[in-house]
Amino acid sequence: MASMIGLLVAITALLSSHCASADWSNATATWYGDRHGACTDVCTYIYCSWCVRIPGRRPHEAPFSSMITAGGPSIFQDGKECGACYQVKCSGHASCFDRPVTVVVTDSCPDCVDEPVRFDLSGTAFGAMAAPGQADQLLNAGRLQIQYTRVSCNWGNGLDIxxxxxxxxxxxxxxxxxxxxxxxxxxxxxxxxxxxxxxxxxxxxxxxxxxxxxxxxxxxxxxxxxxxxxxxxxxxxxxxxxxxxxxxxxxxxxxxxxx
CATH class of the missing domain: 2.60.40.760 (Expansin, cellulose-binding-like domain)
Structure with missing residues (x-):
């Protein structure tokens, strides 16, 4: 468990740095796909095992490491926001850790129209908002009220465009x-x-x-x-x-x- 916590912290540092002034807004979060991953291909960044256009690429591999999200219409904006980075956190559930984690917009959630702002997170990203050892309890909740803020992307490790x-x-x-x-x-x-x-x-x-x-x-x-x-x-x-x-x-x- 300690190694998993360290991995999530490392992923957060890799993908993003805080804006100079982080303004948090309210949103709804759900999750989709596997409890410990996700499949997404609308932005064409990553593919699951059944997505054969780029054999061998998997969403759980670096640099995405499954820390990805689909966005409702206000986030995805018809694909214009592919690649945007956000930090998300939750505090309204007993299993929330109130520690932000970073996700990248890689997919669309066309059915996410019942709230003004909706993140449909990978199972990994949703569970990463939980306190240590409580990811499954948070995943069982299915839907949460969260806070989010747009942040600068930082892929790190000399990764160029x-x-x-x-x-x-x-x-x-x-x-x-x-x-x-x-x-x-x-x-x-x-x-x-x-x-x-x-x-x-x-x-x-x-x-x-x-x-x-x-x-x-x-x-x-x-x-x-x-x-x-x-x-x-x-x-x-x-x-x-x-x-x-x-x-x-x-x-x-x-x-x-x-x-």
């Missing part, structure tokens, strides 16, 4: 899932620049996936410019090489400041 090329891409069309943005965690705009060309806007396809249809063969290498939710820009120069492969992941050497 990655671009995973969607399997449906072709020489004239590319779609990429953008992962591991520090800071805001979410994006308001993405642009693509072919070799020797000007910047062109990409369109959000769904969740964390952005697409661009050139109408002609794309000329690599491709650079990508990101605009975060708060308007900060960042360029990943020549991040996708000429001769790129659908389904491949290309890692940049840049990321936002997490503070």
């Amino acid at each position: 990655a671009f995973r090329v969607d399997g449906g891409s072709n020489p004239n069309y590319i779609a990429v899932a953008i992962e591991y943005e520090d800071g805001d965690g979410d994006l308001s705009g993405v642009e693509l620049m072919q070799s020797g060309a000007a910047w062109q806007p990409m369109q959000r396809s769904w969740g964390a996936v952005w697409k661009y249809n050139s109408g002609a063969a794309l000329q690599g290498p491709l650079s990508i410019r990101l605009t975060s939710g708060s308007g900060k820009t960042l360029e990943a120069t020549n991040v996708i090489p000429g001769g790129w492969t659908a389904g491949a992941t290309y890692r940049s050497v840049v990321n936002y400041n997490p503070n």
